[in-house]
Every structure is written in structure tokens, then in C-alpha cells.
Amino acid sequence: MTIFEISKSNRIGYELPENNINDFDLNLPEHLIRKEDPKLPQVSEVDVVRHYTNLAAKNYAVDVGFYPLGSCTMKYNPKINEKIANLEGFSMIHPFQPHETTQGALKLMFELKEMLCEITGMDDMTLIPSAGAHGELTGMLIARAYHLSRGDTKRTKAIVPDSAHGTNPASAAMAGFEVVEIKSGPDGRVDLEELKNALDENVAVLMLTNPNTLGLFEKDILKISEMVHEKGALLYYDGANLNALLGITRPGDMGFDIVHLNLHKTFSTPHGMGGPGSGPVGVKKHLAKFLPIPEIVKENEEYKLNYNKPDSIGFIRSNYGNFSVMVRAYTYLKTMGKDGLKKVGQMAVLNANYLRKKVEKIMEIAYPDFCMHEFVSTCEKFTKETGVKALDIAKRLLDYGVHAPTMYFPLIVHEDFMIEPTETESKDTLDKFAEILSKIFEEAKENPDFVKNAPYNTPVRRLDDVSASRKPVFRFNFGK
């Protein structure tokens, strides 16, 4: 039942204090005065409580169980971080208060930026971007500004591997680049020949994620960096997969010029049903002046915002980004420290390789090699034999109370699962997952239709998303 169906005319869920101020007439032309109330729900407080409590119960979440969604780093979201972010001293301040009255917030941002620079090996950073994709756009705009600042107007192209996350080409396009896709090599990594052919004077930037979306480390990264820089282009790092490298190496050390991070992945801030996140962008020194406005600076022990950046790409959103997400990430970094971060990286990679070993007994591993924090497995052959698709297996996993891995991504593997366990999962959980997966394949062999019709034990059964898009219903229909 929707909240609109619970609604009853004249029921109320609020009360406001009186403010003793006389009523002022709406001093407006009649046609600007609203005639018909918006059909918002009219419910009592307990109605609201029950509605959302019952909706929440229909959600799977990290707090419910294993969530091996590849590329998304669904690690545990510590509760202390939530508590800190909700402190009024952080949540109730206005972005335009005198900066003397927000030194705590500015200091937090400044220190977070410094810590993230250290972790990425970059020289400067902005915390403003609201998510990974927003960071990508920011980074690509910086690349654009860089070349233009040198008067180099011919660099209209951005190279993106075919294994890249969809946001990469999309962001490159939004930043005004023509996207050149290069095919991955047989080992799932950048094919140096392909790259070489694509690299010309019109190339502004190569976007990579390392480990890439197959969970494989680009071993030739130093070579790649050399090739790219030799051609006068920049190297962009999609930091979605940084979890794998914590404590071992840094994008800056590998030759990347620009990097974006996902605080809502590596740095444990919760995904909030899809957001808000935060996508800081770090750059090497020569690109610092292009970072967006405003920048946080420290002058004589005072923290300030600097709006005077003539070479900047400009504003990329209002205010200073998703501050309360930064608070969570900062709390996490204080909690983990250098020793903890190292463990994070190691255990994330250990978990992925261990699970890979378990899964390879059940499904084919797309690129059977040591993986980093995640790996891709495929059931393409099995699908051909049985008609049971990766999608069906995924749905059946839900019946067993675990979330399905990412499906059908990266696009270069078919009928695939991209599995990322993260470091916060125990061996027991991984063993259990492998066991369930194995059981489902047995089920699928014995009774393919049974699995094709999964799930059975979920709040709703398999949903028809094809006709949902064909004859879309965008909103509740109140009838007339």
C-alpha cells in the first residue's frame, strides 16, 4: 500500500509553534496563488512510522547480510560515523556562516584533503564533487582546462577502455570530449598495441581504473603512464577500486595525474540506497590551479575558503560538497589510521582471491589470474546448455538471503558476476556464499525452470521491468 492510499483527508501528523506574527496577505497576482493543494499524504505520526518501518523491512542492506556487489565496495558502515555526522555541531551549520564560526568544519575538510592526498599520492585535492561520476566530470574538466591553458586546442579525444564503468565515457562526453574506446587485451588488461594506435596528438587523457573492473591490476601501468605522457596526454584514475591498493601503492606513484575517489566505497560511508556519496578529486601539482571553486586553505592557523581561482574550472555545484559524508570518511580515517588501512587493503584482496578459488569450482573465472579486491566469473557456457542465465542465478541468490553480485558488467564478459567481498566479511560468510552458489547451480541443472522463476521468498517475486519501461508509470495515480 502506498502512503497515498493510507492518507485520509484532514488527518495531520504535525504541529507547529505559533510565532505571534500577524498574517500578511499574499501580495501576488491571482494567477500566481496556488488554487489546488498538492496531493501530499494526510496521515498521523504513527501512520508515517509504520509505513516507513515496513518499507525498510523490505530492503536488503549491508546491515542485513553479505552484499558482494562488484565495483561498489559494500563494506560495513561503522555506526560511530553516523553518530558523529549527526552531531549538531556538524549537521546544523550554515555554509555561509562567518568562517570564524566554522573552523571545526573547515579544519575537518582540510585535514581530510591532506590525508586523502597522502593516500593517493596526489598534491592537491577538492572535496566538492558529490559522487564518483561528479568527480570524473570534474577531473575531465580539469584535463580540458589544462590543455586549453597551454593553448593546445586540438586535444578533443579521451581514451576509455571497453571494460570501463559507464560513468567514464559519459563523464568524458559531458566534459566535451570525443570518447575513443579501446579493446581490452586477452588478459583483460589494456592492450598496449591498441593503446599505442589510439594515442595521437588529439588525445587529451586516458581514463583508467586500476585494478580495472575485472579486478585485475594493470601491470603495465608504468609503461602506460610513460606512453601517455610522452604524447602530452594526461592519465586519469577512477578511484572506485582503490580499496585494493591501500597500504601497497598509490595512484600518484603509478603516474596518474588526476584521481577521483569514492568516499562511499573505500572510505566506508554508507551508500544510502544509492547516495549521497562524495567524489573528491586529487591532482598533481601542475593541475592544482584548475581545481574547482572554492578551495579550502589554511592561513596562520585559520581555515578559510578561497574563491579567487582565476584558472579554476569554476563551480561544479553549490556550497562545498557533501560535508556530512566527509565527516563520516574523516571519522573512518581517524579510526583506521595507517595500520588499519593496510589491513583493509590486504584483507580485501585476500577475501577476493579466496572466494575466487571457491567460485572457480562452480563457475568459470573470466580471467583466471590472481585478482585484486574483486573478480569476474561467468556462466556463459552453462547458460547455453541450460538456458539459466546469470540473472536467474542472481535472483535465486536472493532467496537464500544474500545479495547478488553485480551482473552483466563489465560489458566485455557475458552472463557474468562481478564479485567483491570487501575486507569486512569473514571467511565463514564467503564459505557460506560459495556453498549457496554451488547449491543453486545444482538446482539449475536439475530443474532449470525452477531457478528461472526465482525468487520465491522475497517481498515481491520477479518483477516485470520490461513492460515497466515500455508503458511507464511514473507516479501514483490518484484517479479523478
Next chain:
Amino acid sequence: MTIFEISKSNRIGYELPENNINDFDLNLPEHLIRKEDPKLPQVSEVDVVRHYTNLAAKNYAVDVGFYPLGSCTMKYNPKINEKIANLEGFSMIHPFQPHETTQGALKLMFELKEMLCEITGMDDMTLIPSAGAHGELTGMLIARAYHLSRGDTKRTKAIVPDSAHGTNPASAAMAGFEVVEIKSGPDGRVDLEELKNALDENVAVLMLTNPNTLGLFEKDILKISEMVHEKGALLYYDGANLNALLGITRPGDMGFDIVHLNLHKTFSTPHGMGGPGSGPVGVKKHLAKFLPIPEIVKENEEYKLNYNKPDSIGFIRSNYGNFSVMVRAYTYLKTMGKDGLKKVGQMAVLNANYLRKKVEKIMEIAYPDFCMHEFVSTCEKFTKETGVKALDIAKRLLDYGVHAPTMYFPLIVHEDFMIEPTETESKDTLDKFAEILSKIFEEAKENPDFVKNAPYNTPVRRLDDVSASRKPVFRFNFGK
């Protein structure tokens, strides 16, 4: 799965700060030093989070839906009350801080006591009792002290109607009284003849709840009061049902000498899976000196605790009671005020009578009369005909996502439901409940076995509580 089965040796979920203090040896005889660690769980933080999140999901609660548990007043528990109770200024203070440093808490308690005196029509009150039953014991001890203080040692009996809640006779017995049970009259109320016969010089007190546990108002209450007092006995009010009378009348006005309240019923504090509650006890002036220690007093605008009460029954527990429950009730009273409380009473009674009208089309109403905040219905005949018991109907209700009413209480009605909707439920909810109930009776007629085997859609199906008590398993068995 229990938390003990999730546990893994050497896994940890905590970290403590170092305090730089040197280790001191345990300066103890060897036999007082623990040899074997308690087998507490060894889990990581995410294990704990998931375990309790998943357990919570298996609970029905007021925040999930309708909870018409008669006698329990399962009304909506406002969230603001929780927030206030969790303010550090209330939750983090020590009971033995200098009273100058806890004026806020003491003032709150003092004002709460004053407000509750006004609502009950009593002259003084203690907030110390931890729950209704604890309040009863306190009240009965006061009755005992009163008679003894007058040198009247022969009053060894307490009269309790057969419809009374089990805590009443139990509390009377704990206070040292012999319990005399009197039968209810044919109209479900105190039978004046019975009462008259039972009332002699050995009677210390008559315990009543009004409205009684059948949801019926004791119309003869003024007469009863007269009879009791004439015999030198006291009249005790079990305030569990006070919700019905809010805004209309007060126990003090009806002649009651002692009253206990359940803040976790009438005053909206949550039941917390069974507690903590709070059971303040109010008395008429002549009994004030017997109230337990300590008492809160106001002297020259300063709030204090007085431990010097020579006639008091003494301590009934440590500290000053369940303070944080009082904070919630205080917040509720500030929120409702006199105007709101009146609505509470009216709508609680309206809801019960409306639902009674709906239910009487499905089940027999035990005493078909106007009810107050609740009523009792029975399916005794139906059970004889079909073998389907009230218990079975109750279990089937769970399948429909509502909580069952109180069953098999009061003991004088059989195969009964005691139904209390409370004022926070809407007409829609009541209509829906009646509809479900009616549907279940249809089901039971058509297919008794089906209903006898309910529930089907709950986290577990019908549980065997008979053998659970016969061969009790008190604790998790770790094996050896």
C-alpha cells in the same frame, strides 16, 4: 542461528583506549581468580549489527502495526520522547551527583509527580516503582503500614475480584496479605453482595481496577468506596486502565486512597519487549508519610531528595526509579497537555466501542454493554462447535500482519479475546481488523484444521511451548 554459533575464537568487536596505567597484579587467592573465560560471543562489529538487525526484523511491534493487546494499552510511542530521554543531560548523570548538579532531573521528577497527582486526584506520589506490579506492591505495603501505624494488626486480608490482573493477588500476597477473591456479578462488575460478605474487620484493602479488566466501568464505585471505608479498609486503584478515564474523572474523586499508574501504558512510554516501565504510586494525604524513600521535595526553589521519612515503608529499590522512563512520560504530558489528554480518553473509548460494534457481528461480546477503552469477546460456543480455539484464531491473525489481542484473560471468560485498540489507531485500522477477524472465522468454519495449524507466514510456525516447559532448555548448549 545464535550469536554463539557466529562466534569465532579470537575475533573481536571492540577496541579500548590505552590508559597508560601500569598493570597491577591480581592480589587474590588463586581460587578467586577466574580460570576459564565465560563463553561470550567473539564477533566483529558487523556480525553484531547483522545479528541484532535480523533479530529485530522477526519482531512485531507498535511501529509495525496494530497491536490490540487488551490491558496493555499499546499506543503509539512518540519518537521525540526517545530523543529527549537519550539526551546526555538526562542519560549520563549519576544518581549520587551533588543535588545542585541535577536540578534539571529533580525538577522534571517533581513536576511529573505534580502533574500525575492532578491527573489522578491524589495528594502525593512516588515515582520510584519500576513497573505496575512494583507499584502495586508499594501501594499494598503502604496499606499495611497505614493499618499497623494505627495499631490495627488484625487487618490481614486483601480483597481482589476474580477478574483482577494476576499481579494484584500476587502483589497483595507479597505485601503479606491473605488474598480473598470475590466473584464478579452477572454484569461483569463487582457484586455488591459478595463484597459485603467479604468485607469484615480483617480486611485491609480492596484492590480494584476501574474500568475493570472487562473494560467495564464499575458504576457502583462511589457506593463501593463508601462500603470499604465504612469498614475501615482502604481502596486501591490499579491504574493500568486509566487511559479510559482521562479528561472525565479521577480515581481520587471516586474515593480511591492509593493508586498506581503505568507510565508504559497511559503515558506512552514504550514497552521495550516487556520493560522497563514505571509504576508511580499516588496516595491521599493521610497516606503520604508512608510513601517510599527517598521523596523529591522542593525547598526554596531548590529540588532535593529527602531520605528522612520515619514512617515510610522504606526503600523499594535502588536509586529513584526508572528515570529515563519518567523523562518520556514527562515529554508526553508536555506534548498532550490538558486538551490533548481529554482527546486521548475520548478517542480510546470511542475506538473500543466502535470496534466492539464491529466485532459483535463476528464473536460474542462477553458483557454486551458500553465498554470503556477495551472489551472482551469470546468464541466459546464456536470452539465447542468447530474445535477452533481463541488461540488458533489469534495465531491466524498473525498471518494477516496484525498482532493478536490478549487471550484467556480475564480468567472469568473463556476462549476470549481482550481487545484494546487505544486512541492512536484510526478507523481504517479498526475496520481492517474486523474484516480480517471475520475472514478468519469464515476460514475456520470452512476448514477448521487450516486455522488450527496457523500461523503460516511468520518467522517460525506454531511453537511447542508445552514440551519447552516440560524439558526446558534454559541456555545455549555449547556442547563439550
Next chain:
Amino acid sequence: MHRYIPHTPEEINEMLKEIGINSLEDLYVGVPRTIDDYNLENGKDEFTVKKELINLSKENKLFELENIFAGAGTYYHFIPTVVETLANNQRFVTAYTPYQAEVSQGTLQSLFEYQTMMCELTGMEVANSSMYDGATALAEAMLMAVRINNKTKILAASSINPEYLFTSRTYCTPQNIEIQEIKWDENGEVDINDLKNKIDSNTSAVVVGYPNFFGIIEDLKKIKEAIPENIIFIVVSEPISLSILEAPGKLGADIVVGEGQALGITPNFGGPGIGFFTTLEKYVRKMPGRIIGETKDVDGKKGYVMILQTREQHIRRARATSNICSNHALMALTNAIYMSVMGPSGLKKVAKMSYNAAHYLAKKLEEKGYKLTFKGPFFNEFVFNAGENYYERWKKLSENGILGPLPLEKSLPNFKNKALACCTEVNTKESIDNLLRHF
């Protein structure tokens, strides 16, 4: 190991064995080790971290709600506790994008309901399930208008939030979209003549605020009448005001965007808020962002899924309608809960109280001889000449526990000593009178 990392030493050994390696180092095949240790502190226990962070939070000054007269896109409204309690449910907070719809109905239904509410408020036919903020929502609206119209000029009122305009420029420039500004008139409203003069055959869209950055309620009808049919009419609005202002959808808007923070979200030092984005069905395939739609499961039971995903980056890649992936879903939930609690009458009351308070302040200021900069009708914000050295006086005010009307000179150089005053239902008569004592 660590409270967030469950591995025991024994387990690590078993796992290494299963993998067939001897040490953790062996995992990093081909990865250059460039660091031994970050130049960072070691990790700390929760109690130490908590203490440090609480202390840090106290280095920010909190003003009593009633003493806050700052708006400019971030607003203080009363937020019922129930909003916070419900939106903090960890089954919402720790869920991800609803890729597996069958176990994400909580997310999906609440976002579907949010979309419905935003459609109701704006009078539009479709809403997406969120953008990052008002500024990016506007920037994306401009890109969308150009996708629809294929013309590269956009006319935007100078009176919209400067940060929104700047952001839009950042987004539009690489697409070779030109943003031309339209002047305001003495009312603080769009100068219709200037608008008419600047419209040409290359114009894709016209953008106005409703209310605009100065709080002025633009006459959308008049503006709509001034622009040719085929030009996309983009309205940047403020959701609370829409409970008393005619819905832009009824006045000819093609796209309505804005910042939704006012709907139950704490200010958070400016983020996260939420960008809302609504339009007409006919444009939906050009729309950025995720959309939730209603459907049925195999048993015919109602359910919700993400729809029209072929517009999005993960399928359309470089040709997607936007690069947006993670959005601000949790804020959409918060908005929906807030609107559920307040309902139409509550929202209207908030709007009316805000309106009254702002008008009371304006009246009193005028009585004291202060001049309002614009003559047009305003909602709950207005610009006035605050007198000499206002910037310094404003800082002083903050030392007295008042977050006064925001000085505009830092963002609008022509507005020296001008201030943007904001009132909402949190401001009492007493607090306003108290503020006035400083003027």
C-alpha cells in the same frame, strides 16, 4: 585483527592455503609496492575518536534556530524527530542502488512516492529520483533542453542563485552552449524587454527563478507569454514556496528543478541536500537521472523497479543523458518522510509562517528607514540595504548569537552593504524584534 575486519590469524592461514600462496605479499602479483606506511597516524579506538570529533564539532558555532536569518539556498526549518528516526533506519542507509528490485522494494517504493510528491508540488508529470543538488539539477536541465532543442543558446535570469549560474556555465561551456543572462528590473523580476530582445532562433531555453535568488516571485505567466512555444521553459524553484504559489506546471514550465534541502534535511554545512528534477512525459527520454516506475511481479503483485535505464550511463555510456550514477536517494527518502508528516496543510503553514515572518521583518526594517532593494513581491527572502560596514557588523552580530541576513557583496560585487534576509517558521516575533535592535 580489528573490529571492522573479522579475520583471525588461523583463518588467514587457511585462506592463504586455499589460494595456494604463503603470505599476504604473494597476493600482489605485479603490483609495485611504492609505500611501506602512509604518513598518517595509527588508528584509534572509538572512544578516543569520538571525543576528538565531538570536540571538533564544538569548534563550530551553533546559533539558536530562531536567531538564524540566513538562507540563500540553505534553509532552517523545523524537522520533526520522526523524520530523523525513520530516515536513519539502517536498512535504508546501508542499502545500495536498487539493482535487485525484489529485495529493494523499500527503496523503490519510497522513491516512487517521492517522485509523486515532487510532481504534485511542481505540477509536473515526471520526476526523477534525485540529483546532487539544485545547482547541478539546473545545469543538467540546460543540457537536457539543448538535447531537446538542439540549439546552443540559453537565456538565464541573472537573478537566479549565482552558484547555480556558475555551475551551469561549468557544465555548458564544454558543450559549446552559451548562457546569456537576462537582466532584472527594478522589481527584481526578469526584465521582459531584455528577455524578448535576447531570444533568437538559436535559443534552446529560458531559465528563471520562482522565487528567484532575491526571494522575488517571478510572474511565470508573463514570462511564458513572452517566449516562443518551442523554447524550453526552465523554472528553478523552492519546494516549500510551492505549497502556496501556483505550480509552475500550471504556468507553462517544461522543466522544474531546484534544491530540496528545505524539505526536512538538516543544513549540513551545505551538503548533502538534494536536487529535484521534474519535467513533462514527452521529454522523459531526454531526462537525466534514475526514475522509478510501477510494475507487477509474476504473481501480479504490485512492485517497483528502475525504468528507462537505456538513457543512463551504464547502458548508453558516452551518449547517455547524464553521467550521474550515485545520486541523493537517501535525501529523497528524507524529503518524502518530511512531506508525509507535514502533509499539504503543514507545508502550507510552514510557507505562510515563513512568508509572514519575512514580511514582518521587511516592514519593520522599512519603518526604520532601511530600503528594500526590489519592489517585486517576495516569498521569505528579500534584499535590503543594510547600511555602512555591514559585512563587519554581520560578523559582530554572530558574536552576539545571531546569524544575520547574509551580506551579498562577496558573491555579487555590486551589492556592497546589501544583505539577503531570510525568515522561516523558526523565527519568532521576539527573535526578529531582537535582530531589529541591531539595525
Next chain:
Amino acid sequence: MHRYIPHTPEEINEMLKEIGINSLEDLYVGVPRTIDDYNLENGKDEFTVKKELINLSKENKLFELENIFAGAGTYYHFIPTVVETLANNQRFVTAYTPYQAEVSQGTLQSLFEYQTMMCELTGMEVANSSMYDGATALAEAMLMAVRINNKTKILAASSINPEYLFTSRTYCTPQNIEIQEIKWDENGEVDINDLKNKIDSNTSAVVVGYPNFFGIIEDLKKIKEAIPENIIFIVVSEPISLSILEAPGKLGADIVVGEGQALGITPNFGGPGIGFFTTLEKYVRKMPGRIIGETKDVDGKKGYVMILQTREQHIRRARATSNICSNHALMALTNAIYMSVMGPSGLKKVAKMSYNAAHYLAKKLEEKGYKLTFKGPFFNEFVFNAGENYYERWKKLSENGILGPLPLEKSLPNFKNKALACCTEVNTKESIDNLLRHF
């Protein structure tokens, strides 16, 4: 109507009609209307109430954790945030007693696990699912002992918490149970000779603290050896200490009770905490309080239910083992979550850190010439002579932000200028050194 009361005027009319009456007044058949209005204020909106209550809460002084040296039954320990987050889950908080077990497995399983943990800590066989507090748990333990033994004298060490003793007297007196106190010796331990002298054929039970109110760790073995087999040995204990002290169950205890507040519950100005209650299987039918047991459902699936209810008031009425009905279940849950997070090693570390801190403080005080009152081994509390006018000095200390060792003279008149010092893991070396500066 009201945000907590959903009725609309139309609905009220429909409902009255269904009932067959004309007005709400008609509902109150036979009920005398004795009031028109309470002499109370009218109700207030949430924001006003919130503001008032926040201000009221600020009239209580908060001490920094490390500066708190007060215990005496209420302790400050670090409480991991996760405990609070999970225990505040509204599906626990707003549930009632698990009368319908099939939809209460969350409650039942967590209480069953709590019972198991308490059995483990105390070394006993059965635990109930909670009592109100330590004092009532002890009082009920005495009543239980008399039910078992049918003898009306109980010997209780004078060194147990005075409020527990007082409460026990209140409970025992009406049952004609006599409580005789046993003296302490110079160690602060039970005077074995006094104990032996007082035991007679009418003695049902012996009660001692472990640690006792003065922090002294009684030698349970020695005491057990001094009392005849058939006498019930009741130990009042403190759960944190039990992670390093031998379990009373291994030293002959028949009933172990105590206050569980230290296990993850905030002090709450003294309540709610929780009384824990454990005993041996052979006595279980005499035990007060609710017990949760394991069972199976009709499909053979494991589940939990309330068991042995025939002991309880709702069935046995006047002959029940106790009148307790509502208990402190939510606090039991909180205990269980805390113990789950801390585990055996965490609890032990807390105990050891508390022990160390208290011993450090004691040592330094002694170095300064202050005398400890007792010579016996202590856990994390000890009594010392704090010098002239300590009560006044203690109040002064609080003005300096220190909640110092509690003066005992108010509760124990013979203890003038004596104080009960308490340390836990929250006290740092620096804070102790700082406290010492005031001595």
C-alpha cells in the same frame, strides 16, 4: 485532531453512528464526570517541547567521563556506539512481552542469548530474563531462598549495598522474614566468626557481596565452607568483575544476583538498569521472573518461547513466585549486545583496566598519607579516609568538573569523611593525577 490521534471529524461521526449514539459524552454511561479540565497547561508542539526539555537537560551537570570517580552501584564504562544504535531499534523498543512467540522471535532469541551469557558470567545454570534492578533481585532472591528452605531467617553481610539491604528488608518484613546482618572484619570481608555464630537452624540463606559495597572481593570459598550445606548461598555480584573473578557458581553459590547496568547501559540518573538473577536448575521452579526456553515449531525449526509460566502471577496469582510482570527486557537486550561486542577478552580488559586504575589511585592516595579503610583485596572500588569536611570538599570538586569519590556519611553514618572511590577504564592516568591534586 492531533498528530498522535488520527481521527478526523468525519470519522468520529461515522463511528458514533455505528455505535448508535449522538455524542462522545454518550460513551461514558454511568461514569461520573468529576472534572472539566485538568489544572495543567495545554499541549504544546514538538519544537517547543523539545526546546524546553533540552534546556531542562542542561540544568544537569555533565562531567567528562574520565573525571568521574563515583560508582556505588552505578558505573560509567565506555559504551560502543553500536550498542546504542542496535538497542534503539524500534522493533525492539516498541514490542511488548512476547505473548505471541511466533512474531516475537527477535525478543525471545535475544533474551535467551542474554540468559546464556549471564549463566556463563556467573557460572550458574539458569538465568531469568531480568528483574528491575540489583536491589529487587536480591530481595526476591531472599524470598526464593525462604520458599526453598522454609526457614525465616536470613543472614546478610552488612557490607552489601545499603540500598539493597533496605529494599530487602522492605520485601522481607511482611513475610515475617528476619534479616540479620553479619559484621565485616578489618579486611572489609565477612567476619567468619560472626557468621558462624549467627547461623542457626532457622537460617534460610546467607548473602554476601562479591565484590561487596566497599569493593572488597569476599573469599566465597571460605564463606561457603563456613555454612551448612542446606543453607542457600546468595551472592550479590557485579558482572564486569566476573570476567576476572572466579565464577560464583564454581564456588558454591546457589543464587547469584546483581545489577547489570555496567554492561552497556547508560547511568540514567539511576534507572533503568537491570537486575540479573541466576540460580541452579534444581531451584528453577521457585525462581521469580520470566524465563525463555528453546523449542521447535511444527516444522521442526528452532524457536524460543516463554517457559515455566506456571510459576508466574498471571497463572499462579497469589501463590506465584513473584508479582513481577513487566521486567527490564530492553536492558537485557542492551546487556547482550554489549557483551556480544566486547566478548570475553573485551570484558576482561575492561575489568583489568578498571582494576588497575583503582589500584593506581589507591596507591597514590596511600603515598599521600590517606588511609584505606579496609585491608582486603578490592576490585575497582575502595573506601578511604578522605579527610576533614570531605562532603563540602566533594561539592567543591564538582564545581571543578570532577565527580569525586562518593562521601559515605549520608548513607552510612559511621563513615564520616570516608569516601568510596571508583575507577573504570574511562579514567585516564592524567585524570587520576588531576584528581589527586585535590587531595
